[in-house]
Amino acid sequence: MRDGLSSNSGVVQHSGGPGDSPIHDDEIGQEQEYVSMLYGRLDALREQATHRLAEQLRATGGTLQARSQRDSAVRMYGEQVEQYSAVEQGLCFGRLDTDDGGRHYIGRIGIFDSDGDYDPLLIDWRAPAARAFYLATAANPQGVHRRRHLRTRQRKVTGLNDEVLDIAAASPTAHEELTGEAALLAALTAGRTGRMRDIVETIQAEQDTVIRAELPGTLVVQGGPGTGKTAVALHRAAYLLYTHRRELATRGVLLVGPNATFLRYISQVLPALAETGVLLRTQADLFPGVTARRTEGAEAAALKGRAVLVEVLAAAVRDRQWVPDEPLEIEQPQREILVLHPETVRAARDRARRSGRPHNLARAVFDVELVHALAAQVAERIGADPLGGENLLEEADLAEIRRELRDDPEVRATLDHLWPLLTPQQLLADLYADPARIATAAPMLTEAEQALLHRQPSGWTPADVPLLDEAAELLGEDDRAAAARRERLRTLQREYAEGVLEIARGSRSIDVEDEADGGEILGVTDLLDADRMVERQEEGDRLTTAQRAAADRSWAFGHIIVDEAQELSPMAWRLLMRRCPSRSMTIVGDVAQTGALAGTASWAEVLEPYVARRWRLTELAVSYRTPAEIMAVAAEVLAQIDPTLRPPRSVRSTGVPPIDRSVAPERLAAELVDAATATAATLTDGRLGVIVPAARVADLGPALADAIPEATVGDQPDLKGRTVLLTVAQAKGLEFDAVLVVDPDGIVAESPRGRNDLYVALTRATQRLTVLRPTS
Numbered sequence: 126m127r128d129g130l131s132s133n134s135g136v137v138q139h140s141g142g143p144g145d146s147p148i149h150d151d152e153i154g155q156e157q158e159y160v161s162m163l164y165g166r167l168d169a170l171r172e173q174a175t176h177r178l179a180e181q182l183r184a185t186g187g188t189l190q191a192r193s194q195r196d197s198a199v200r201m202y203g204e205q206v207e208q209y210s211a212v213e214q215g216l217c218f219g220r221l222d223t224d225d226g227g228r229h230y231i232g233r234i235g236i237f238d239s240d241g242d243y244d245p246l247l248i249d250w251r252a253p254a255a256r257a258f259y260l261a262t263a264a265n266p267q268g269v270h271r272r273r274h275l276r277t278r279q280r281k282v283t284g285l286n287d288e289v290l291d292i293a294a295a296s297p298t299a300h301e302e303l304t305g306e307a308a309l310l311a312a313l314t315a316g317r318t319g320r321m322r323d324i325v326e327t328i329q330a331e332q333d334t335v336i337r338a339e340l341p342g343t344l345v346v347q348g349g350p351g352t353g354k355t356a357v358a359l360h361r362a363a364y365l366l367y368t369h370r371r372e373l374a375t376r377g378v379l380l381v382g383p384n385a386t387f388l389r390y391i392s393q394v395l396p397a398l399a400e401t402g403v404l405l406r407t408q409a410d411l412f413p414g415v416t417a418r419r420t421e422g423a424e425a426a427a428l429k430g431r432a433v434l435v436e437v438l439a440a441a442v443r444d445r446q447w448v449p450d451e452p453l454e455i456e457q458p459q460r461e462i463l464v465l466h467p468e469t470v471r472a473a474r475d476r477a478r479r480s481g482r483p484h485n486l487a488r489a490v491f492d493v494e495l496v497h498a499l500a501a502q503v504a505e506r507i508g509a510d511p512l513g514g515e516n517l518l519e520e521a522d523l524a525e526i527r528r529e530l531r532d533d534p535e536v537r538a539t540l541d542h543l544w545p546l547l548t549p550q551q552l553l554a555d556l557y558a559d560p561a562r563i564a565t566a567a568p569m570l571t572e573a574e575q576a577l578l579h580r581q582p583s584g585w586t587p588a589d590v591p592l593l594d595e596a597a598e599l600l601g602e603d604d605r606a607a608a609a610r611r612e613r614l615r616t617l618q619r620e621y622a623e624g625v626l627e628i629a630r631g632s633r634s635i636d637v638e639d640e641a642d643g644g645e646i647l648g649v650t651d652l653l654d655a656d657r658m659v660e661r662q663e664e665g666d667r668l669t670t671a672q673r674a675a676a677d678r679s680w681a682f683g684h685i686i687v688d689e690a691q692e693l694s695p696m697a698w699r700l701l702m703r704r705c706p707s708r709s710m711t712i713v714g715d716v717a718q719t720g721a722l723a724g725t726a727s728w729a730e731v732l733e734p735y736v737a738r739r740w741r742l743t744e745l746a747v748s749y750r751t752p753a754e755i756m757a758v759a760a761e762v763l764a765q766i767d768p769t770l771r772p773p774r775s776v777r778s779t780g781v782p783p784i785d786r787s788v789a790p791e792r793l794a795a796e797l798v799d800a801a802t803a804t805a806a807t808l809t810d811g812r813l814g815v816i817v818p819a820a821r822v823a824d825l826g827p828a829l830a831d832a833i834p835e836a837t838v839g840d841q842p843d844l845k846g847r848t849v850l851l852t853v854a855q856a857k858g859l860e861f862d863a864v865l866v867v868d869p870d871g872i873v874a875e876s877p878r879g880r881n882d883l884y885v886a887l888t889r890a891t892q893r894l895t896v897l898r899p900t901s
């Protein structure tokens with residue numbers, strides 16, 4: 126079947142835009158009336174929220190509690206205004222007619238009849254009452270007689286599509302397993318825009334089950350290319366926030382994606398579903414305060430992802446707890462030189478280690494031990510009884526000596542030298558910079574592997590992030606450093622507040638003259654001193670959950686969703702598991718698409734260390750993106766990866782076979798330009814993706830950009846461009862109407878997981894695929 130769904134039953138479909146039969150124009154007119162009424166309500170709700178927001182913003186003063194309530198109200202009304210604006214497009218998209226004569230409209234949010242009995246005028250797609258819209262079939266109609274899809278543009282109803290769920294009228298050619306077939310086909314064949322769209326109007330039954338799966342526990346969604354894993358992951362985030370709002374609004378939901386380009390690609394889906402509270406991050410952004418934008422070779426990244434790095438880092442920390450080979454001398458003004466013997470330091474170090482505290486916190490134990498030892502030396506000298514009796518000093522004298530020693534700069538410097546307080550960044554930078562340190566910490570690695578770790582510090586890579594996090598765990602937060610940071614912040618805020626008060630004092634006479642007509646007016650300076658103002662500012666500084674979570678390394682999320690999860694290394698999983706002690710996670714990916722060398726080919730291997738066998742696996746088996754003709758080509762590569770793997774079943778075919786062309790190597794750039802120009806001409810409204818081996822970007826990128834000036838290339842190419850050139854790693858998770866895969870053998874040869882990469886490249890197109898193969 127061309128541009129059709131590969132074959133469905135018991136569903137009688139009617140569709141029509143204005144003038145089409147059998148749906149009558151009258152019906153479109155009636156639906157228009159209803160939809161216009163809904164938009165009227167939406168406008169009223171938005172105006173009300175805007176008005177309340179303005180009121181709260183204008184209000185001042187009051188008790189601490191009143192101010193705190195005001196902050197919450199400002200946030201709530203602000204979110205409502207944003208939400209009502211976000212659902213403008215496609216507010217209402219469906220209608221269910223039930224056997225009992227009921228008629229229910231389904232949309233992006235719930236709207237109730239505030240004038241009457243609070244009846245639902247529009248049911249939120251996530252509400253239980255909306256579920257039949259996605260699940261009802263002729264065989265199992267769930268009390269539904271008719272499902273109607275409404276097509277709208279702006280606020281205008283442009284068409285209707287009905288399915289009458291009547292098993293008696295079953296057509297042998299219909300697809301029982303598909304819901305809203307016509308609307309689905311329209312969505313799948315529409316031109317791509319460079320931004321992912323939501324699928325709320327056409328979620329399929331197998332996807333709905335995943336989206337609405339219960340919150341607790343770890344759920345893995347395995348599915349081939351184009352089976353809607355990303356779409357499902359995003360709709361699940363929106364569903365969970367709706368259904369478990371109270372719990373998740375305070376703990377937050379984190380969605381982790383493979384790279385910044387991918388996050389931009391999916392960035393509009395959640396706002397269009399009226400959810401802005403999900404934190405979208407790549408691995409590179411998961412250590413607060415670090416921006417990991419540096420790149421490195423796949424081998425170095427893979428090494429850093431291996432679990433053995435836990436041992437390496439632990440050894441690197443131990444290596445910083447130093448015992449000298451020779452006695453150390455500490456000079457003190459007006460006192461004799463103190464001496465620290467190696468065995469004294471070793472005893473203090475062992476005691477500090479036995480405390481079980483992380484390195485920075487165990488330093489206090491180390492200090493106590495050594496200061497005691499040094500104090501004993503001092504006491505020996507100044508308190509010795511000339512007559513040979515007991516030491517003449519009392520406990521109070523000893524305490525005073527210890528206090529003096531702790532404050533002594535020379536003693537402090539020695540302690541810092543022996544057991545330095547370290548930040549994760551210092552630990553890792555010092556380790557990478559020094560081959561000797563690497564050799565000591567990583568004797569289990571080969572010399573070649575050790576060499577991969579060695580580099581001068583200048584920026585962090587994504588693979589460094591889990592190591593920084595691991596290091597932070599081993600080091601622990603030094604309370605003194607944190608307290609000093611807090612105090613610095615408070616001082617800054619106080620200085621700022623004093624500045625504000627100065628300005629307020631300066632302008633007061635003018636305010637008074639302007640406003641007074643004899644009565645007593647209190648200015649801001651009468652009401653607040655600098656400290657109160659700092660407090661007010663701290664109160665007012667309430668961040669959203671997502672903002673606070675993003676700034677806090679030890680934040681425990683209520684739920685974590687990982688997309689393209691097969692790419693994560695064992696070290697990255699450790700980081701994510703620390704951020705989610707409840708293990709309430711949705712993990713979506715495809716082990717046949719793993720490109721990262723430290724990525725996984727087995728979900729069990731990844732999860733069992735954390736949840737044993739307590740994880741659930743769901744598989745999505747239908748590809749909505751890739752037509753049958755293209756999937757057949759990709760299936761050959763999949764069989765080479767692992768003959769036991771089965772490709773997903775394509776939901777449609779286009780009748781357009783993929784093109785596979787051999788070209789002379791010296792003609793490759795010219796042939797690419799020709800093919801790109803010809804393919805782009807066939808796309809009226811879509812996007813062309815050109816996928817090339819990483820080693821050919823420098824060569825082919827400029828050639829393409831010269832010939833097609835609108836083509837975009839680069840680290841973070843603009844996906845809205847009509848023609849985009851990328852590597853497979855960049856193309857992961859993305860899709861285009863047409864795709865040109867250049868030099869497939871080059872893609873395979875570039876990495877030990879090159880076949881997986883080629884499988885990814887071949888499955889990015891929704892319509893056309895051309896492969897250009899340089900002859901060798």
Ligand SMILES: Nc1ncnc2c1ncn2[C@@H]1O[C@H](COP(=O)(O)OP(=O)(O)OP(=O)(O)O)[C@@H](O)[C@H]1O
Pocket residue numbers: 309312313322323324327328329332348349350351352353354355356357715718749750857858859860888
């Ligand atoms: N029920 C649906 N209705 C409409 N479109 C859908 C539906 N399910 C999936 N799609 C579309 O199919 C395409 C592929 O979906 P998605 O990117 O989520 O797949 P994926 O499984 O994550 O693919 P990959 O593994 O290649 O990254 C997207 O354009 C998505 O919008």
